[in-house]
Amino acid sequence: MDLTQEEWTEQLKNDDNAFVLDVRTPEELEEGAIANATNIDIYLGQGFMDEIQKLDTSKNYYVYCRSGNRSGQACAILNSIGIENTFNLDGGFMNWEGEVVNL
Template identity: 55%
Template sequence: MNLSQKDWWSQFLADPNGVILDVRTEEENAAKKIPGSLNIDIYKGQGFVYLVDELDKTKNYYVYCLAGGRSAQACSIMNQLGFENTYNLIGGISEWEGPTE
């Protein structure tokens, strides 16, 4: 599900079962990230699928990338793997106005 920045962040903050997932490269993640996010690079292809498939499917995943394209793709892959609740950040971190580290 695609969510605006405001809805994505407020829903995450109110979600005790929420996990933030950054699907950018390690270099992108090192430069700027949302605090507490887990980083799994979608460009790793099958490696991404293996790593994501090991995550807890009962949690709710708030997924972001640079602009929203890779994270939308990641949400689709995760849904196919059996994740029920994935939320794509529209605009990605390039439009993010929340906290970063």
């Protein structure tokens, strides 16, 4: 499900079962990240699949990339392996107005 920046931020703030997933590349990470994010680069291919299969399927996943395209794909992949609650940050990190940290 695509959420606007405001919806994503508000829902994340009130979610005790949230997991923030950053699917950007290491180079993109140098721009900073959203607080408490875990990075798994979607471009790793099989490595990405290996890592996401270790994730807790009961969590609610808040997923983002630079623009919202790759994170949308990542949400579909997460759904395909049984993770039902995925929320894509519409517009991605390049439009993020919240807190930025270094991972």
